[in-house]
Amino acid sequence: MSMLKISGLHVGYGNIEVLHGLNIEVNEGELVTIIGPNGAGKSTLLKTISGQLAPISGTIEFEGKPIQGMPPHKIVQMGISQCPEGRKLFSRSTVSENLLIGAYIRNNKAEAKVDSEKYMARFPVLGARRNQPAGTLSGGEQQMLATSRAMMSHPKIVLLDEPSMGLAPQLVKEIFKMIREIKKDGGTILLVEQNAAMALKIADRAYVLETGQISLEGKARDLLHNDSVRKSYLGEETSETKLP
Amino acid sequence: MNFFLQQLANGLAAGSIYALIAVGYSVIYGALQMVNFAHGNIYMFGTFMFMAVTTATKNIFLGVLVGVVCSGALAMAVERFAYRPVRKANYLVPMISAFGAALIIQNICQLLFSTRTFPFPASVPNLFIDIGSIRISVYQLAIFVVALIIMLVITFLLKRTRLGQAVNCVSQNKVSSELMGINVNSIISLIYCAGAVVGVVGGMFFALYYNSIFIGMGFLGTMKGWIAAVVGGIGNIKGTFIAGIILGLVEAFGSAFISSAYRDVISYAVVIIVLIWKPNGLFGSQIAEKA
Numbered sequence: 001m002s003m004l005k006i007s008g009l010h011v012g013y014g015n016i017e018v019l020h021g022l023n024i025e026v027n028e029g030e031l032v033t034i035i036g037p038n039g040a041g042k043s044t045l046l047k048t049i050s051g052q053l054a055p056i057s058g059t060i061e062f063e064g065k066p067i068q069g070m071p072p073h074k075i076v077q078m079g080i081s082q083c084p085e086g087r088k089l090f091s092r093s094t095v096s097e098n099l100l101i102g103a104y105i106r107n108n109k110a111e112a113k114v115d116s117e118k119y120m121a122r123f124p125v126l127g128a129r130r131n132q133p134a135g136t137l138s139g140g141e142q143q144m145l146a147t148s149r150a151m152m153s154h155p156k157i158v159l160l161d162e163p164s165m166g167l168a169p170q171l172v173k174e175i176f177k178m179i180r181e182i183k184k185d186g187g188t189i190l191l192v193e194q195n196a197a198m199a200l201k202i203a204d205r206a207y208v209l210e211t212g213q214i215s216l217e218g219k220a221r222d223l224l225h226n227d228s229v230r231k232s233y234l235g236e237e238t239s240e241t242k243l244p
Numbered sequence: 245m246n247f248f249l250q251q252l253a254n255g256l257a258a259g260s261i262y263a264l265i266a267v268g269y270s271v272i273y274g275a276l277q278m279v280n281f282a283h284g285n286i287y288m289f290g291t292f293m294f295m296a297v298t299t300a301t302k303n304i305f306l307g308v309l310v311g312v313v314c315s316g317a318l319a320m321a322v323e324r325f326a327y328r329p330v331r332k333a334n335y336l337v338p339m340i341s342a343f344g345a346a347l348i349i350q351n352i353c354q355l356l357f358s359t360r361t362f363p364f365p366a367s368v369p370n371l372f373i374d375i376g377s378i379r380i381s382v383y384q385l386a387i388f389v390v391a392l393i394i395m396l397v398i399t400f401l402l403k404r405t406r407l408g409q410a411v412n413c414v415s416q417n418k419v420s421s422e423l424m425g426i427n428v429n430s431i432i433s434l435i436y437c438a439g440a441v442v443g444v445v446g447g448m449f450f451a452l453y454y455n456s457i458f459i460g461m462g463f464l465g466t467m468k469g470w471i472a473a474v475v476g477g478i479g480n481i482k483g484t485f486i487a488g489i490i491l492g493l494v495e496a497f498g499s500a501f502i503s504s505a506y507r508d509v510i511s512y513a514v515v516i517i518v519l520i521w522k523p524n525g526l527f528g529s530q531i532a533e534k535a
Contacts, residue, residue, distance in 0.1 A: 050423060076425035088420040090413055101413055104406070105425035153425060 003028045003188055009058035011048045018044045020212045026190050031183045033191040033199040035233055036209035042192040043085050046159050050082040051075040077105050081155030085162045087146040091135025095126050098134045098145055102152025119148040140171035157188040164195045196233035200224040249378050251496045257384035259492020260391035263485045264446030265469030272439040274479030275415045281342035282322050283443055285349040288462030290315030290444035292357055295457050298365040312441055319440030320433050353459055361458040364451050387449050395485045475518050476525050483527025
């Protein structure tokens, strides 16, 4: 049974429908990525899963239970954690406070404290700035912190929204290394990315989302070698795009 | 010396009342960057309920309990029906909505209690403590002590508890707070409730201290409370409290040494001077942050 199962999902803002009947599945322990151009509805999809948007129709099932339309805090308690687009840290709170608030739903605060130390050791830059307001960190540091914060609730699945956005290539590598580590530790991940090349390289399966519809899906490895994906998302020259 | 200490006691008591009302504002502003313009009328309503129950049952403790509960509940209702539907609108919209709520509460009060001024509903024995030749009234001291305790409790709740952690998050980013598993709606509701509970304690002390309960007390206390909140640095609980006390002292000494006719003029002059000198208030902070 799949951990997360989305069927016939329609979502819109007011009268404008953005997602037109999506079917997506994520199995336990899998790293699934959703790639696609700007405005395809990738963030809208994640916002619907995490409860910030209610769908027009369709279902989202998590471990067999429908969760569509539930309030976000309930969805977090079920084990779905989202690292939102643009980080959205608590910028006046310190680095270590941001980590601890990630464990808000956990009862054992001593364990949470140990976990936060683990992340600050994993990313020494965060450890060095533990008492600094999160708003003073660089973009890459903020992303490391936001991703760590999303893991602090011990989620069953983590939704990552554009973790590479606006980061220098070296930092993108660092972030992707972290995502791979989460997977290696048995985590289930739904990764939304514009950096298709990187995403396809680390993912098990992938969906291509274009103007609110899944245009292509399959094993990430296969999509990496698919001509239309290469042309549209990997920036490679093919016979059609090559200049004379 | 005797006269000086007497004015000090007067100032502390009046200042404590201003401080409580102001902290009610500040709690809400600090967490939500929203001025609750219905605050004055919410605690006024609570004070009237306190009066009604105390008069009917002759039990002042029951009256206090009912007054506090009514204020808190009313604030939560105002939040639910006047603010929540327009939370994402332009900031002017909830402001207008607040004025609307304030007017409705005021009119309901008028309907229930008329526009008369009522005396404090219970007889409070006027005890004194004599220290040498100095005589301090017990209830003046009590007002100050209770206000101080309430301020310390709020500070503790905000700084040291899981609830305070949630309030701090909600004040910074509501979307992220939801994603951390915080029930943002109930936290906001609770913040309004807390503001009203602190406010109504101020309101009941106001009734005790000036021996009067009337429809306009919400507005009157609001003006002074608002001044204290702005002077202290709105949103800063400790600053607001201290500014409230200062305001009370300035009024007491101003009335005593200059003229009581100039009492309000003196307090407004102090406000103007403070704001020219420190536009963010005495304890307001400027925060640098990267978006």
